[in-house]
Amino acid sequence: MEFPLVTTHWLAEHLYLENLVILDASMGKVVGKQPIVYDQPIYIPKSQRLDLETTFCDLASDQIHAFPTVQQFTSAAQALGINADSLVVIYDNQGVYSSPRAWCIFQAMGFGNVFVLDGGLPQWLAESRDTVSTLAPETKHFGNIEGEALPGRICDSPYILERLDRDQITVLDARSQDRFLGQVPEPRAGVRSGHIPGALNLPFTEVLDGHGLKSPAQLTQIFDRLLVSHPNQLIFSCGSGITACIVLLAAVIAGYKDIVLYDGSWSDWGSHPSLPIE
Numbered sequence: 001m002e003f004p005l006v007t008t009h010w011l012a013e014h015l016y017l018e019n020l021v022i023l024d025a026s027m028g029k030v031v032g033k034q035p036i037v038y039d040q041p042i043y044i045p046k047s048q049r050l051d052l053e054t055t056f057c058d059l060a061s062d063q064i065h066a067f068p069t070v071q072q073f074t075s076a077a078q079a080l081g082i083n084a085d086s087l088v089v090i091y092d093n094q095g096v097y098s099s100p101r102a103w104c105i106f107q108a109m110g111f112g113n114v115f116v117l118d119g120g121l122p123q124w125l126a127e128s129r130d131t132v133s134t135l136a137p138e139t140k141h142f143g144n145i146e147g148e149a150l151p152g153r154i155c156d157s158p159y160i161l162e163r164l165d166r167d168q169i170t171v172l173d174a175r176s177q178d179r180f181l182g183q184v185p186e187p188r189a190g191v192r193s194g195h196i197p198g199a200l201n202l203p204f205t206e207v208l209d210g211h212g213l214k215s216p217a218q219l220t221q222i223f224d225r226l227l228v229s230h231p232n233q234l235i236f237s238c239g240s241g242i243t244a245c246i247v248l249l250a251a252v253i254a255g256y257k258d259i260v261l262y263d264g265s266w267s268d269w270g271s272h273p274s275l276p277i278e
Helices: 008-013 070-079 097-106 120-126 159-165 216-226 245-251 264-267
Strands: 018-026 048-050 087-091 114-117 167-174 233-237 257-260
Touching: 008 087, 008 120, 087 097, 087 120, 097 114, 097 245, 114 120, 114 167, 159 167, 159 245, 159 264, 216 245, 233 245, 257 264
Parallel strands: 018 048, 018 087, 087 114, 167 233, 233 257
Antiparallel strands: none
C-alpha cells in the first residue's frame, strides 16, 4: 500500500493479520481544537502505546517534542515488537491529531510500511466496533526494525533562515489564524507572537472533516489554491511540531512530494530574538 491512510473498515477486516502492529499515539494535551474527553480508558484491540512525549521524543533536546534520535527510535520500536516486515497502523483518540506525528517519525526513520487510521478511535467508536479497556501486554519478543534517518525529512531554523530571502521555500503554518497573526499570546512562556516572514497560514482544522481528513480531491483543491504562486519546497510548522504533521500528511494525500517538517516549529523560532518575525 502507498496511500498513507487506512480506513476503519480496512482495519476491522485485517485486525488479526500476523504482522500487523497497532499503535495508539494519543497525547494527554490537545491544542487548537476542542478535545474529546473519555470517562475511562478505551482502545482498539491489539493496541500498544506509542508515547510521543517520552520514548519517541528526544528529551535531551532543548526543543519541545523533539524528534527521537535514530538509536532511540530503533530501541523503542524494537521494544514494541516491530520488525522490518511489519505493517504498522497508528491512531489517536482525537480522530486525526497526534497520529500523523508518529507517522512522520516512522517515515523519516526509513520505515515506509506505516499508515494512519483515518478517523482514529472516534470513528471506530462511531461504528460500534470492538474495543478493549487495556493495552496489549508488552511483547516478550523484540523486533528487528532498524531506523535510518533519511535526509531532507526534517529541518531546523538555520535551514529556513538561509532559504527565506532566496525564495526557495514556502512555509505553511498550521496554527490558528489568531496565533499566526500574533493577535493572541503564545501558550508557552518566552515565545514571541507572530509568524515566520512570508509564511502562509493553513490551520490544521481546515484539512479535517469530522473525525478524519478531507477527501483527496478536497485537499488537492485546498493546497493548489493556496500554493498557486508558490512552487517551492514546502516547510511545515506549527506550535511544537505536532499539528504541522496533520497538514504535512494532508499535503502527501494531495500529491505533494517536496515536503519537510520544521521540527522545532514556532516554539523554537519564536524563542530566538535574533530570528525575524512578522
